[in-house]
């Protein structure tokens with residue numbers, strides 16, 4: 001696994017300059033090699049002019065072959081030095097781009113993970129993620145080109161211009177009028193390039209979302225006979241994407257040659273006034289060597305200035321991308337390196353003491369949650385939670401249960417503040433809605449119905465880039481053995497959304513991730529629904545052990561663990577009654593009846609398991625008799 005990049009203390013992810021500052025060492029190498037390369041480039045036209053002059057002298061019988069040889073050898077030596085520094089510069093510019101890309105994507109990923117599910121769904125997950133990743137790539141490409149061209153174009157242009165002015169300033173000014181015209185043309189085309197580029201990204205995001213939808217809901221579409229319609233909708237998306245890609249590419253590739261022709265137009269003046277200089281009737285008296293050097297210098301300057309026009313396009317494209325990703329590049333709740341280190345040390349100490357490793361850092365603690373007069377409705381206005389009042393303290397596990405669709409999951413989701421609520425949820429005296437997102441995220445952990453696993457290894461799904469031991473969390477969710485038996489152990493890829501895992505494995509893996517990134521308050525919505533009772537009991541015991549300093553709200557339909565809860569909340573029609581298991585048994589007949597039915601079922605299941613065991617023992621015996 002690649003190590004996470006350490007961010008300097010003053011690093012501001014939403015400032016482009018911060019990325020340049022963070023890579024100052026690499027940029028220093030770029031500067032040194034870039035200066036050597038670009039100043040060295042001047043030697044080319046100078047040598048070319050000198051060699052032409054020397055050749056003319058030799059042909060006239062006024063020059064020596066030895067002079068030419070020295071010139072050629074020096075030229076070759078200079079070229080070797082200049083080209084080597086070019087290679088070094090390119091190497092470091094690429095390294096700079098890779099580092100920035102990785103840094104931006106790390107931050108972006110962290111930010112997307114924290115983005116509210118409501119806002120992700122609103123825009124479409126595929127759309128947001130694809131656009132953001134493409135935007136990072138474009139933005140970094142712009143930064144790379146900018147860094148390269150600052151030297152390859154900026155320094156080189158200044159050097160060539162200086163040399164032209166030195167040879168004949170009037171002619172130099174005349175022919176140097178054309179490159180700025182080329183810049184201005186590029187500037188004028190900026191809007192068109194931006195527009196087609198933005199449309200292309202829009203379509204690319206829509207296509208990703210359509211692909212995701214088609215893959216995720218394939219079975220539903222097949223079962224309900226809707227495949228053809230989905231196929232047509234997908235085809236439409238695809239052709240819109242193709243059209244936008246062609247349009248964006250035409251503008252991107254058609255313009256650079258035009259810029260080049262414009263900036264080269266000055267050659268016509270050099271041919272006319274330059275030959276006058278050679279004939280002695282112009283502004284300056286030139287030999288063949290000076291003419292050749294001037295012409296060669298100007299051609300190089302024009303080529304360079306057309307790359308400057310290209311640079312404008314790249315920077316404009318990058319600007320559009322940067323403006324879009326900038327709001328996502330924030331890391332208010334980022335851990336500092338010191339916090340990371342503290343958590344690591346703490347984990348190591350506990351391991352040495354042979355304890356179960358504490359899940360995650362616990363610098364942020366919550367002593368008490370006080371919910372008062374909580375009312376909640378989704379956007380359709382129907383009241384789901386009705387005047388709920390309850391409280392919970394550090395160290396407690398609170399079981400939440402009730403009839404189907406009575407609002408249990410909604411009560412859990414309200415903690416995420418994806419939608420506004422009325423009343424208060426005070427976390428150590430501060431209302432959740434009054435906290436900023438980063439503060440809330442530090443305090444509230446949530447595991448919903450959907451395990452939300454991603455296309456990566458078991459280990460990465462748990463650690464999400466943290467430097468910890470995945471084994472500790474696999475052990476906590478009783479999955480260590482199963483993972484060890486998988487084809488690549490912890491490195492086994494779980495498939496898209498965890499398709500290669502069983503329902504129970506996916507649930508446990510998601511729980512392991514929640515424990516690895518444990519927050520002071522944990523909302524666990526039916527985490528054991530796909531497990532057998534023995535595993536559930538074992539995991540619950542581990543959970544209790546690991547959450548001694550936390551407040552856990554455990555939503556469940558299965559009640560046999562409820563006698564172990566510190567508090568039970570019974571929900572019905574959006575209202576909640578809180579008490580101990582015994583109190584709720586007394587107060588709520590439905591709870592008693594559910595609990596007793598499930599206890600009987602447990603007995604029945606026990607008998608059934610015993611019976612099954614006996615049958616299989618008999619079968620085994622019969623097999624061995626044979």
Ligand SMILES: Nc1ncnc2c1ncn2[C@@H]1O[C@H](COP(=O)(O)OP(=O)(O)OP(=O)(O)O)[C@@H](O)[C@H]1O
Nearest residue numbers: 378379380384402403404405406407408409410411
């Ligand atoms: N995003 C939503 N928008 C509108 N209504 C919703 C939304 N999510 C849930 N509901 C409604 O809120 C009510 C409570 O749903 P919720 O999922 O909280 O119940 P639950 O008690 O967890 O159900 P279950 O026992 O089936 O898990 C239901 O009537 C449901 O239709």
